[in-house]
Amino acid sequence: MTSARYALARAAGSTAAGLSRLTGRGDGTTVGGRITLAMDPQALERAAAGRDFALVSGTNGKSTTRTFLVAALSTIGPVVSNAGGANLPTGLTAALTRDPQTQRGVLEVDEPFLPSVITAVRPRVAVLLNLSRDQLDRYAEVRRLAEIWRDALQAPTAPVAVANCDDPLVTWAAIDSPTPIWVAAGQRWHDDTSVCPACGGVLVRDGEDWSSDCGLRRPTPDWRAEGGAVIGPDGKGHAVELALPGQVNVGNAAMAAAAAGVWLVPAAASLTAMAAISSVEGRYLRTEYAGQPVRLLLAKNPAGWTEALTMVPPEQADVVVAVNARAADGRDPSWLWDVPFELLRGRRAVATGERSRDVALRLRYAGVEYTRVDNPAAALRKAAAGGPVEVLANYTAFQTYRRVVSDG
Amino acid sequence: MASRGDPVRIALIYPAVLGTYGDGGNALVLTERLRWRGIDAETVAVEIDQPLPAQADLYVLGGGEDSAQTLAVSRLSDGALKAAAERGAPVFAVCAGFQILGESFLEGTGAVHAGLGLIDCTTDRLEGPRAVGELLTNSTIGVGALTGYENHGGRTNLGPSAEPLGVVRDGVGNGTLGVDGAVQGSLVATYLHGPALARNPTLADHLLGMVVGTLAPVDDAEADELRQERFAAVQTARRTGRWRWRRQWRPPARSGPPTS
Ligand SMILES: [Zn+2]
Numbered sequence: 001m002t003s004a005r006y007a008l009a010r011a012a013g014s015t016a017a018g019l020s021r022l023t024g025r026g027d028g029t030t031v032g033g034r035i036t037l038a039m040d041p042q043a044l045e046r047a048a049a050g051r052d053f054a055l056v057s058g059t060n061g062k063s064t065t066r067t068f069l070v071a072a073l074s075t076i077g078p079v080v081s082n083a084g085g086a087n088l089p090t091g092l093t094a095a096l097t098r099d100p101q102t103q104r105g106v107l108e109v110d111e112p113f114l115p116s117v118i119t120a121v122r123p124r125v126a127v128l129l130n131l132s133r134d135q136l137d138r139y140a141e142v143r144r145l146a147e148i149w150r151d152a153l154q155a156p157t158a159p160v161a162v163a164n165c166d167d168p169l170v171t172w173a174a175i176d177s178p179t180p181i182w183v184a185a186g187q188r189w190h191d192d193t194s195v196c197p198a199c200g201g202v203l204v205r206d207g208e209d210w211s212s213d214c215g216l217r218r219p220t221p222d223w224r225a226e227g228g229a230v231i232g233p234d235g236k237g238h239a240v241e242l243a244l245p246g247q248v249n250v251g252n253a254a255m256a257a258a259a260a261g262v263w264l265v266p267a268a269a270s271l272t273a274m275a276a277i278s279s280v281e282g283r284y285l286r287t288e289y290a291g292q293p294v295r296l297l298l299a300k301n302p303a304g305w306t307e308a309l310t311m312v313p314p315e316q317a318d319v320v321v322a323v324n325a326r327a328a329d330g331r332d333p334s335w336l337w338d339v340p341f342e343l344l345r346g347r348r349a350v351a352t353g354e355r356s357r358d359v360a361l362r363l364r365y366a367g368v369e370y371t372r373v374d375n376p377a378a379a380l381r382k383a384a385a386g387g388p389v390e391v392l393a394n395y396t397a398f399q400t401y402r403r404v405v406s407d408g
Numbered sequence: 409m410a411s412r413g414d415p416v417r418i419a420l421i422y423p424a425v426l427g428t429y430g431d432g433g434n435a436l437v438l439t440e441r442l443r444w445r446g447i448d449a450e451t452v453a454v455e456i457d458q459p460l461p462a463q464a465d466l467y468v469l470g471g472g473e474d475s476a477q478t479l480a481v482s483r484l485s486d487g488a489l490k491a492a493a494e495r496g497a498p499v500f501a502v503c504a505g506f507q508i509l510g511e512s513f514l515e516g517t518g519a520v521h522a523g524l525g526l527i528d529c530t531t532d533r534l535e536g537p538r539a540v541g542e543l544l545t546n547s548t549i550g551v552g553a554l555t556g557y558e559n560h561g562g563r564t565n566l567g568p569s570a571e572p573l574g575v576v577r578d579g580v581g582n583g584t585l586g587v588d589g590a591v592q593g594s595l596v597a598t599y600l601h602g603p604a605l606a607r608n609p610t611l612a613d614h615l616l617g618m619v620v621g622t623l624a625p626v627d628d629a630e631a632d633e634l635r636q637e638r639f640a641a642v643q644t645a646r647r648t649g650r651w652r653w654r655r656q657w658r659p660p661a662r663s664g665p666p667t668s
Contacts, residue, residue, distance in 0.1 A: 141474070195476050195479055334433075336430065337606065357634040360633070361607075362433075
C-alpha cells in the first residue's frame with residue numbers, strides 16, 4: 001500500500017463527504033470515511049500514525065465522556081475528535097483525514113470495534129465506561145464484548161485502561177492489562193452483571209463492593225465519583241458543578257478527569273473545563289417549544305432509560321416518551337419492560353414514535369396516565385399545552401426531536 | 409374455584425439472570441391482570457442466591473445468555489420447580505428458560521448440558537445465523553394468534569410427550585417441524601419475547617385461568633392495537649421480503665390471515 005494510494009483515498013473520501021453534506025444526507029462523515037477505507041484499508045492506521053490518542057468506549061456515556069475529555073485536554077492544546085456520533089472505523093477515519101495536523105485526539109469508539117481501533121490507532125489511553133445490553137438483535141452477548149476487549153487489552157503494548165471498577169464486565173476486561181487506572185464511576189444497572197464474567201458463578205454484592213468465588217473482585221479505585229465530588233488518587237476531593245444533570249455524569253466526569261490525568265492535566269482544571277458544557281450534540285438540550293421550556297434526553301437502552309427517568313425533575317412536567325425500532329435503535333422494543341416507567345406515575349405522558357403502541361401498552365401496565373399521538377411534533381405540542389416538557393427518546397426518535405425543536 | 413384469602417403469588421425466577429429481553433414483564437402482566445379484576449396478587453422476584461418458594465401459584469422464567477443459562481439450571485436442579493410442576497402449578501418459560509426445562513441444551517462452548525427434564529425436548533443449534541425477527545404463530549391451545557419477537561440460536565426438537573404451543577406462520581420458532589414452543593402438563597414454553605404475555609393477553613389469561621378459574625373480561629385496547637400493528641408489519645415484510653435475508657430457515661407457506 002503506497003502513501004500515494006492513501007492520498008488518493010483521502011481525497012476521494014472528502015469529495016464524497018462534501019457531496020453527502022450537499023445532498024443533505026447527514027454530515028457526510030460516515031460516507032467519506034467508508035470510501036477512504038474501501039480504497040485503502042489501512043487508512044485509519046495511516047491517518048492516526050504519529051499522533052497521541054485517547055479512545056472512549058462503553059454502552060452509555062460515550063459522547064458525553066468524549067466531550068468532557070476533549071474539554072479537559074483542550075486546556076493544554078488543540079484536540080481532534082469525532083463529534084457527531086460517527087464512532088465506527090469509517091467515522092474515525094473521516095474525522096482524522098479531515099484534520100491531519102492536530103497531534104492530540106479523543107475518539108469515541110463503538111464497543112465491538114474497540115480492539116481493531118486499538119490495533120490501528122495505538123492509543124495512549126482507553127477509557128472503558130460500562131457494558132450493558134444495547135441492541136441485542138445485533139450484538140448477541142454483552143460478555144462476548146467484554147471478552148474481545150480483554151483480549152485487546154492484555155498485549156504488552158496495550159493502552160493504559162482507565163476503567164470503571166463498579167462494572168464487573170469492564171473490570172474483567174481490564175484487570176490483566178499492564179497498567180489499569182480504576183475509577184469508581186458508579187453503576188446503577190446491575191441486571192447484566194449477576195453472573196461472574198470470569199467463571200460463570202454468582203457475583204456477590206456488598207454495598208459498592210462485589211466479588212466472585214474465583215477471586216475476581218472489585219479493585220480498589222484510584223479515582224472516585226462520590227455525590228457531587230470527584231476524588232483523585234491523592235485523596236483530594238473536588239466539588240463538581242456540572243451543567244449536565246444526573247449522578248451518571250459526575251461518574252463520566254471522573255472517568256474523563258482520570259484519563260486527562262495521564263497527560264498530567266490537574267483534576268481541578270479538567271473539572272472546571274467540563275462544568276461549562278451544557279449539552280452534548282443536542283442531548284440534555286434546554287430549549288423552548290410552543291412557548292414552553294423543553295428538555296431533550298436521549299436514552300438508548302434500559303440502563304440509559306433508567307438514568308434518564310431519574311433525571312426528570314421532581315416538579316411537574318409532562319413527559320413525552322418517543323420510541324422507534326429502526327436498525328440503529330434495535331428492532332425489538334421488548335426492553336421497554338426492563339425500564340421502571342412506574343417512576344412516571346402521577347405525571348401525564350404522551351406516547352409517540354414509530355413504536356408508540358408498545359410504549360402505550362407498557363405505560364398502561366405501569367399505571368401511568370397517557371395519550372398516544374403518532375406525529376412527533378403534534379405529540380410535543382400536546383404535552384406543551386400543559387406546561388414544561390421533558391422529552392425522553394431513543395436514538396432515531398431523538399434525531400427526529402432535534403429537528404422538531406429546531407424547526408420551532 | 410373457591411375464593412381465596414392469600415394473594416395469588418407469581419414467582420419470577422432469577423430476573424437478574426433470566427430477564428435479558430424484557431421477559432420480567434410477563435410476571436408484571438400476570439399480576440396486574442389479576443389486580444384489574446379485583447383479585448389480590450403479587451410478584452415474588454426470586455434471585456439466584458434465594459431458594460425457590462415451594463408454594464407459589466405460578467412460575468415464570470425468561471430468556472438469558474449462555475452463562476446465565478448454565479448457572480440457572482444448576483440452581484434449579486434442587487427439585488423445587490419439578491415438585492411445583494408435579495402438583496400442577498403452571499410454569500411459563502421463554503427462550504433460554506424454555507431450553508433449560510428440556511432434557512438437554514447446548515452451552516456456549518457447544519458442549520451438551522443436561523436440562524431439568526420437565527419438558528420432553530432437546531435443544532441444539534440452528535444451522536446458520538440466529539433466528540432474529542418477528543415471530544407469528546397460531547396457538548394449538550385455543551388462544552388465537554400469538555405474536556412476539558424471537559432472538560435465539562437454539563433449535564428445539566420436541567419429543568412425543570410434548571405438544572407444540574403454536575404453528576409457525578412467520579418466523580422460525582423451534583426451528584423444527586414448523587412449530588414454536590411446547591405444552592406439557594401445566595408447563596407452557598415459547599420462543600416469543602415482546603414480552604409474550606403483554607402482546608398476547610389471551611395466553612396470559614389462559615395461564616391465570618389454570619390458577620383462579622374463569623376470569624372476567626378486561627379492556628385490552630392497547631394490546632389489541634399493538635397486535636394489529638404487528639400483524640400488519642409481518643404481512644408487509646412478507647410481501648416485500650425485506651426481512652427474508654435474516655432467516656436461514658422458513659416454515660412451509662400457509663395462507664389466510666391470523667386467526668385473531
Ligand atoms: Zn468468578
